[in-house]
Amino acid sequence: MSSGQFLNIENVLFTIAMIGYLAAMVLYWLFFVLKKDMVGKCADCFAAAAFLLHTGALVTRGIGAGRFPLSNQYEFATSFAWGICACYLVFLWKYKFRALGAFVTPVIFLVIGYAAMQSREVRELMPALRSHWLAIHVSSAIISYGAFGVSFAVSLMFLLRQKKEDSPFWQEHIPDERRLDLISYRAVSLGFLFLTFVMISGAIWAERAWGSYWSWDPKETWSLITWIIYAIYLHLRISRGWKGKSAALFAVIGFICVIFTYIGVNTLLPGIHSYA
Amino acid sequence: MKKIARIVFSMKFALVLLGILLAACLAGSVIPQGKDASYYLSEYSEQAGGAILALGLDDVFHCSWFVALAAVLCLNLTGCNIVHFPSLAVRSKNGFSPDRFRRSGHAKELFESSVPEELFQACGFHRLVRENSADGKDCIYGVKNRPGIWGAWFCHLGMLIVILGFGLGQMKQVSFAVYGVPGQTKPVEGTGYELTIDDFEVDLRPDDTVEQYTASITMRDTGTSESRSGQTSVNHPATLFGMRCYQNSTGWAAKVQVYKEDSLVQEEILCAGEQMDVEDKEGLTLVFAAFYPDYEEGEDGMPRTASSGLKNPAYLYRLYYRGEILGMNVLAANEAITVDAYTIIFTDPQNYTLIQIKRDPFTWLAAIGAVVVMAGLILAFYLRTEEVYAEQKDGNVWSVSGYSRKGGAEFTDLLVQKQKETEGGKSAG
Numbered sequence: 058m059s060s061g062q063f064l065n066i067e068n069v070l071f072t073i074a075m076i077g078y079l080a081a082m083v084l085y086w087l088f089f090v091l092k093k094d095m096v097g098k099c100a101d102c103f104a105a106a107a108f109l110l111h112t113g114a115l116v117t118r119g120i121g122a123g124r125f126p127l128s129n130q131y132e133f134a135t136s137f138a139w140g141i142c143a144c145y146l147v148f149l150w151k152y153k154f155r156a157l158g159a160f161v162t163p164v165i166f167l168v169i170g171y172a173a174m175q176s177r178e179v180r181e182l183m184p185a186l187r188s189h190w191l192a193i194h195v196s197s198a199i200i201s202y203g204a205f206g207v208s209f210a211v212s213l214m215f216l217l218r219q220k221k222e223d224s225p226f227w228q229e230h231i232p233d234e235r236r237l238d239l240i241s242y243r244a245v246s247l248g249f250l251f252l253t254f255v256m257i258s259g260a261i262w263a264e265r266a267w268g269s270y271w272s273w274d275p276k277e278t279w280s281l282i283t284w285i286i287y288a289i290y291l292h293l294r295i296s297r298g299w300k301g302k303s304a305a306l307f308a309v310i311g312f313i314c315v316i317f318t319y320i321g322v323n324t325l326l327p328g329i330h331s332y333a
Numbered sequence: 334m335k336k337i338a339r340i341v342f343s344m345k346f347a348l349v350l351l352g353i354l355l356a357a358c359l360a361g362s363v364i365p366q367g368k369d370a371s372y373y374l375s376e377y378s379e380q381a382g383g384a385i386l387a388l389g390l391d392d393v394f395h396c397s398w399f400v401a402l403a404a405v406l407c408l409n410l411t412g413c414n415i416v417h418f419p420s421l422a423v424r425s426k427n428g429f430s431p432d433r434f435r436r437s438g439h440a441k442e443l444f445e446s447s448v449p450e451e452l453f454q455a456c457g458f459h460r461l462v463r464e465n466s467a468d469g470k471d472c473i474y475g476v477k478n479r480p481g482i483w484g485a486w487f488c489h490l491g492m493l494i495v496i497l498g499f500g501l502g503q504m505k506q507v508s509f510a511v512y513g514v515p516g517q518t519k520p521v522e523g524t525g526y527e528l529t530i531d532d533f534e535v536d537l538r539p540d541d542t543v544e545q546y547t548a549s550i551t552m553r554d555t556g557t558s559e560s561r562s563g564q565t566s567v568n569h570p571a572t573l574f575g576m577r578c579y580q581n582s583t584g585w586a587a588k589v590q591v592y593k594e595d596s597l598v599q600e601e602i603l604c605a606g607e608q609m610d611v612e613d614k615e616g617l618t619l620v621f622a623a624f625y626p627d628y629e630e631g632e633d634g635m636p637r638t639a640s641s642g643l644k645n646p647a648y649l650y651r652l653y654y655r656g657e658i659l660g661m662n663v664l665a666a667n668e669a670i671t672v673d674a675y676t677i678i679f680t681d682p683q684n685y686t687l688i689q690i691k692r693d694p695f696t697w698l699a700a701i702g703a704v705v706v707m708a709g710l711i712l713a714f715y716l717r718t719e720e721v722y723a724e725q726k727d728g729n730v731w732s733v734s735g736y737s738r739k740g741g742a743e744f745t746d747l748l749v750q751k752q753k754e755t756e757g758g759k760s761a762g
């Protein structure tokens with residue numbers, strides 16, 4: 058098969074995956090409204106199927122482009138959505154916490170929707186972008202951002218749960234605050250570990266490509282900002298009394314920073330990452 | 334004094350410092366950095382511009398209060414680690430025993446079991462301690478992932494090393510740029526070395542985009558005449574005499590020849606953007622403003638290049654006499670500039686390379702710090718210390734408890750689940 062054919066398959070898989078996420082989102086919401094387990098199970102199936110198709114889209118993209126598909130806005134956005142879904146499915150499997158889907162799928166859908174608006178043209182890479190360290194850097198960013206996406210959704214639930222304390226559905230399907238706090242913490246830990254590695258691998262790449270491992274470029278600075286916010290989150294959880302609500306708020310702010318680091322910095326602030 | 338130390342070494346103070354660091358980063362990313370004072374005064378209102386300059390926000394990451402902030406954060410991290418070290422060491426040495434477990438109040442019964450040993454082994458506790466407690470009861474105790482308690486400590490240590498490595502690097506690093514075309518040798522200012530560009534290649538793909546830039550270089554110690562050669566390309570710097578040589582950027586250069594009535598009086602290689610004084614005619618200056626490898630006139634009448642291939646070279650020049658402009662034009666390959674008795678021609682267009690030479694003697698320190706941070710994070714998040722304990726009640730019935738500070742309810746839930754699996758759910762839950 059020619060690379061063009063692979064890219065055509067990618068197009069089809071991507072579109073079906075996007076529709077799949079949309080369907081999963083609607084089903085999760087219905088699950089919330091109708092409160093029927095069957096609907097929830099269906100939503101899980103749609104999310105998992107969309108994820109598989111999405112994986113197929115990324116693989117065919119990689120084959121079609123003849124390189125790791127992580128080099129422009131479109132490729133990173135679609136991988137970012139994939140990362141959130143991957144982390145969500147892991148957390149779903151581990152914590153059997155389906156209602157989270159109602160909060161995660163809109164985020165996935167927004168990110169993949171953003172990807173759909175980007176140019177899908179495959180362009181050859183400039184020499185500085187042809188680096189294994191860059192591929193490692195961006196792959197870890199996907200996992201990190203995915204985990205933060207999950208913690209964002211869990212923290213939103215935490216904040217909402219406080220308002221819905223006496224709803225029986227919330228009590229049955231949404232874990233109690235201590236557990237929500239714990240799940241959010243697990244997601245942030247995963248994200249924080251990988252974000253640290255994102256910064257280290259990025260520094261190694263920058264050192265090899267530009268000769269300086271840290272140059273306070275806006276994108277670097279914003280990843281540090283995000284990192285500090287999550288460091289504050291981690292300490293807030295430890296110091297008693299601040300656990301729970303303020304930590305949840307920080308996880309929400311942290312994810313907003315993640316999104317800004319990813320989209321806002323490229324478009325609003327100048328820097329060496331702006332061609333990415 | 335003790336009180337001050339307690340505040341300075343506290344986590345609350347650390348959070349305040351992180352907050353200030355956050356604000357500094359925000360300012361540094363939003364306000365353009367390193368511009369002239371006049372820029373801030375004209376771009377922002379007079380008061381805002383004045384405030385930016387007064388607070389050093391025009392160069393946040395190098396201003397004195399930022400350096401002081403980093404120093405205080407280091408102090409805070411060091412203090413925090415010193416304060417916590419003794420208790421961690423004691424806990425690590427003597428903190429994990431059945432007796433400790435009971436005394437810390439963790440021995441709260443989760444369920445009863447008839448086969449606690451089997452259960453604990455199923456949960457991954459392979460080395461179990463069996464002993465008689467003070468009140469004569471049999472007990473079984475197991476602990477897993479003990480190094481996990483050091484996670485945060487190592488993370489803090491690593492951060493400290495990273496900040497130190499980065500800070501020292503900022504103070505001690507040196508950086509030089511040398512550019513030229515193959516065959517040229519230039520001094521690396523202030524180092525006693527000189528750099529020869531042996532070769533420079535630009536690999537183009539069929540669509541004229543660049544695949545790679547590769548320079549072959551030789552560095553020579555002018556004192557000892559010792560020399561080292563290497564190749565540097567984008568993402569693959571060479572290391573010569575402990576200095577990292579980066580293929581940083583490229584551009585076009587050309588040979589400029591000045592003739593006076595048919596005899597060559599001056600010949601130089603000029604890079605686009607450079608200028609030269611015509612030695613034979615005082616006051617005459619030539620500026621090689623731009624080069625177009627595949628020249629064409631754009632729709633707006635401005636010169637531009639149709640591709641990056643060397644197909645139809647043209648040179649944009651400006652000529653000055655005692656500071657007054659004499660002329661400006663685009664010169665095709667076979668054209669010449671004539672001024673009085675002088676003829677100037679451009680030939681041999683070729684790529685020049687800009688090699689950035691750097692030495693940061695502390696990168697290794699920051700790298701070690703980064704490894705320690707990662708190790709600390711893995712210890713803190715994924716080696717969660719867990720303890721299990723069973724105390725015989727009567728006969729074959731044991732009271733089982735478990736504790737994990739980081740694992741929380743997740744760990745005790747796992748114990749309950751494993752209990753159901755090992756005993757088929759027949760025990761009381």
Ligand code: HEM
Binds near residue numbers: 344485489
């Ligand atoms: C850049 C600065 C810092 C970073 C990146 C950092 C990172 C961390 C991390 C990752 C943890 C583990 C959290 C967890 O297990 O959930 C932690 C815990 C902790 N940090 Fe920090 N920290 C920083 C600064 C500080 C400072 C300056 C202090 C001191 C006052 C401090 C005090 C603590 C304490 C007391 C813990 C809890 C230790 C434990 O659970 O055993 N941190 N920190």
